[in-house]
Amino acid sequence: MRQSLQPSRSPADYDFVHRVRTRFAETDAMGIIHHAAYLPYLEEARVEYLRSIGHPYDVVRSGGVDVAVLEAAVQYRKPLRFDDEVDVSLGVGAVTRTTFQIAYLL
Amino acid sequence: MRQSLQPSRSPADYDFVHRVRTRFAETDAMGIIHHAAYLPYLEEARVEYLRSIGHPYDVVRSGGVDVAVLEAAVQYRKPLRFDDEVDVSLGVGAVTRTTFQIAYLL
Amino acid sequence: MRQSLQPSRSPADYDFVHRVRTRFAETDAMGIIHHAAYLPYLEEARVEYLRSIGHPYDVVRSGGVDVAVLEAAVQYRKPLRFDDEVDVSLGVGAVTRTTFQIAYLL
Amino acid sequence: MRQSLQPSRSPADYDFVHRVRTRFAETDAMGIIHHAAYLPYLEEARVEYLRSIGHPYDVVRSGGVDVAVLEAAVQYRKPLRFDDEVDVSLGVGAVTRTTFQIAYLL
Numbered sequence: 001m002r003q004s005l006q007p008s009r010s011p012a013d014y015d016f017v018h019r020v021r022t023r024f025a026e027t028d029a030m031g032i033i034h035h036a037a038y039l040p041y042l043e044e045a046r047v048e049y050l051r052s053i054g055h056p057y058d059v060v061r062s063g064g065v066d067v068a069v070l071e072a073a074v075q076y077r078k079p080l081r082f083d084d085e086v087d088v089s090l091g092v093g094a095v096t097r098t099t100f101q102i103a104y105l106l
Numbered sequence: 107m108r109q110s111l112q113p114s115r116s117p118a119d120y121d122f123v124h125r126v127r128t129r130f131a132e133t134d135a136m137g138i139i140h141h142a143a144y145l146p147y148l149e150e151a152r153v154e155y156l157r158s159i160g161h162p163y164d165v166v167r168s169g170g171v172d173v174a175v176l177e178a179a180v181q182y183r184k185p186l187r188f189d190d191e192v193d194v195s196l197g198v199g200a201v202t203r204t205t206f207q208i209a210y211l212l
Numbered sequence: 213m214r215q216s217l218q219p220s221r222s223p224a225d226y227d228f229v230h231r232v233r234t235r236f237a238e239t240d241a242m243g244i245i246h247h248a249a250y251l252p253y254l255e256e257a258r259v260e261y262l263r264s265i266g267h268p269y270d271v272v273r274s275g276g277v278d279v280a281v282l283e284a285a286v287q288y289r290k291p292l293r294f295d296d297e298v299d300v301s302l303g304v305g306a307v308t309r310t311t312f313q314i315a316y317l318l
Numbered sequence: 319m320r321q322s323l324q325p326s327r328s329p330a331d332y333d334f335v336h337r338v339r340t341r342f343a344e345t346d347a348m349g350i351i352h353h354a355a356y357l358p359y360l361e362e363a364r365v366e367y368l369r370s371i372g373h374p375y376d377v378v379r380s381g382g383v384d385v386a387v388l389e390a391a392v393q394y395r396k397p398l399r400f401d402d403e404v405d406v407s408l409g410v411g412a413v414t415r416t417t418f419q420i421a422y423l424l
Contacts, residue, residue: 003391024259024269025140025252029133029188029379035387036131036357040237043354047236047295057236058295061347069353073321073391082135083259083270109285130365130375131358135273141281142255145248146343153342153401163342164401167241175247179215179285189365189376237352241345241400248343294347 007103014089018045032079045088113209120195124151128190138185151194219315226301230257234296244291257300325421332407336363340402350397363406
């Protein structure tokens with residue numbers, strides 16, 4: 001993997017916070033939020049972050065720029081459960097001419 | 107709703123059968139397959155049916171025809187669980203110039 | 213189907229409103245929100261409605277009551293797109309001793 | 319991340335292959351398979367692998383063992399599209415007393 005960003009565990013190190021509430025549809029038979037459901041949480045936080053800095057993602061896209069996800073790496077530290085409200089902290093780093101990395105902390 | 111087709115409960119009344127296996131990602135905290143996960147099963151069966159009659163859906167789409175779902179109605183008769191294999195029976199009916207209805211039996 | 217409730221098209225006829233914002237993960241290759249993604253929106257609205265009347269769903273569930281979806285019927289009147297904010301209106305009706313129906317209007 | 323396994327790019331290096339076909343519900347408005355949809359593909363391959371070695375996952379679970387995903391890392395090398403059939407190669411490695419890692423190649 002080319003991923004180089006090491007997400008800090010301190011929320012204070014992040015630029016932006018977006019709160020999500022987990023859905024029942026995202027739970028699994030272990031009674032927790034299924035691990036695949038986190039990537040849409042991160043995406044939702046990313047979209048809100050872009051809006052907050054004046055670059056709504058639909059405007060970005062209608063301008064002809066699609067932002068493809070090249071890599072994703074998640075460490076599941078503790079389970080989320082149904083109806084949990086959780087703050088997704090987000091910080092941008094490791095910017096190159098064609099790529100950037102975003103660190104998230106839940 | 108404009109839905110008029112009454113799905114038969116007899117598999118023999120259907121034109122086509124497609125088997126799906128449920129995924130763990132589709133379960134929920136009640137330990138059953140989440141009710142929203144059924145619509146992709148029906149869609150998968152529909153795609154296989156179209157392929158079986160010589161109309162692969164990606165060819166249909168690249169020909170400029172998008173088939174939008176106008177209505178969906180599901181009656182959940184008994185729960186599915188993780189790793190269940192289930193036959194989706196499918197039959198087409200109520201065809202008009204611009205719409206058609208498909209009945210499914212799981 | 214045993215469904216008897218006819219959802220009104222007038223938001224004023226509903227008891228509760230919950231706003232959702234569509235996610236990019238919920239779009240499909242037709243550029244619209246996939247039809248299966250609506251059921252989690254309705255579920256999210258239902259959970260918020262139960263909270264608003266003092267019956268948070270996780271408390272209901274931990275009390276031993278699971279509310280299973282027996283039927284779902286959706287009429288897709290106009291497509292939703294990525295990043296749309298939409299009000300989900302909700303009203304309860306057709307209550308029996310063991311079942312109830314909820315009408316939604318988006 | 320504690321992830322140490324480096325997935326080989328040669329299918330011959332893997333123990334098991336499971337074929338999946340992408341669903342329309344898994345596409346997004348960029349016309350490709352959404353990046354979050356890959357994790358259920360990997361999970362489905364994992365379930366089939368466990369079955370192939372005589373440990374069906376539902377039996378494992380009913381024996382009281384839940385296998386939680388602790389980390390997931392994905393590198394998206396080329397986009398998948400609707401209706402693609404793709405072989406998921408799978409190999410187990412880095413086994414400890416309480417954890418193991420699985421490498422996948424699509």
